[in-house]
Amino acid sequence: MNNTARDTKVSQQTNTHPLEELSKILDADMKAVNAMIIARMDSPVKLIPQLATYLIAAGGKRVRPLLTLAATSMYEGEMQRAHRLATAVEFIHSATLLHDDVVDESEERRGQEAANLVFGNQASVLVGDFLFSRAFQLMTEDGNLEILRILSTASAVIAQGEVLQLSTAGNINTTMDDYIEVIKAKTAALFAAACEVGPVIASSDETAAKAMANYGLYLGIAFQIADDILDYMADREKLGKTVGDDFRESKMTAPVLLALAKADDKERAFWERVITKKEQNDGDLEQAQAIFEKHGTYDETLKLAHHYGDLAIKALDDAPDGPLKTQMIALVQYSINRES
DSSP: OOHHHHHTOTTSOOOSOHHHHHHHHTHHHHHHHHHHHHHHTOOSSTHHHHHHHHHHTTOOOOHHHHHHHHHHHHTTOOHHHHHHHHHHHHHHHHHHHHHHHHHTTOSEETTEEOHHHHHOHHHHHHHHHHHHHHHHHHHHHHOOHHHHHHHHHHHHHHHHHHHHHHHHTTOTTOOHHHHHHHHIIIIIHHHHHHHHHHHHHTTOOHHHHHHHHHHHHHHHHHHHHHHHHHHHHSOHHHHTSOTTHHHHTTOOOHHHHHHHHTOOHHHHHHHIIIIISOOOOTTHHHHHHHHHHHHTHHHHHHHHHHHHHHHHHHHTTTSOOSHHHHHHHHHHHHHHHOOO
8 A cells, every 4th residue: 555545544533535636636627517517407397407407516525526537637537428327327326316215205315305305206207307308418429438337337236236126125134235235236246437538538548447446336335334334324315315324224334234133032023023024113223223222233334344445445555645635535424434
């Protein structure tokens, strides 16, 4: 590991906000992406931009398009192409959010009512389909078959991950390997693709593209593990969505799996009731949180996130040194320790 990576090892604390720093470094590029997002989600069917704007303008971290811009700039690729592909990445992500909220019957997203509650399930699904289609238009406009392969494969893998998660929901025999496969697919695949296209735009060698894909993959896994912790312990206003959604939906996430591994008979009966049978009563979420506290589950889950965070940082060992690399390393720490 070189000095830059060693000095900012994921297990250390950082006082910077890497997303803000990346946004400053890539300010002109991010403005171009935001302008393209607005332009390309337009449609003569007014409900489409209305609903899409409702979701996209509500905020969001823009992590994935920032990663595409950072990876392209780091390898000195053509930034106009990166603008188009970063927009495609954000559209893919937004489409999956719209579809997820319908599947999960979510009530809140980004601090406001979920789009499916405001506009209805049908409109949310169809506008999600529109955003997927726009993403593929942007990919074909770029004209690079390798990039089309990377992003189209990621889109298919995301869908597979959502189906896999459906099949594991409520199954307390789900293994940690099963869980990691789910989050690799539903979250980390797009992180990996967003990063991998950067060196491809720059016509860098396959080693660079693979390294960036690995960085995105491991960052995405760490990011999702942290997200699964937040679902149980975050402040609702900071999180921007309802705390305990995973619990209510009987999702088998890392905190539940780790608590199950240490459960006594009484606790296992509790998990079978609330997860397998979906018989949930007032106070059950608080009981789950108490079980996590008893077994040190939060710390154990964070340790797992740090493991993947360290792998993400190692993937950057041979990446060009500079401010972008420094902030991409810091982003790993931020992703694990964030409060929303």
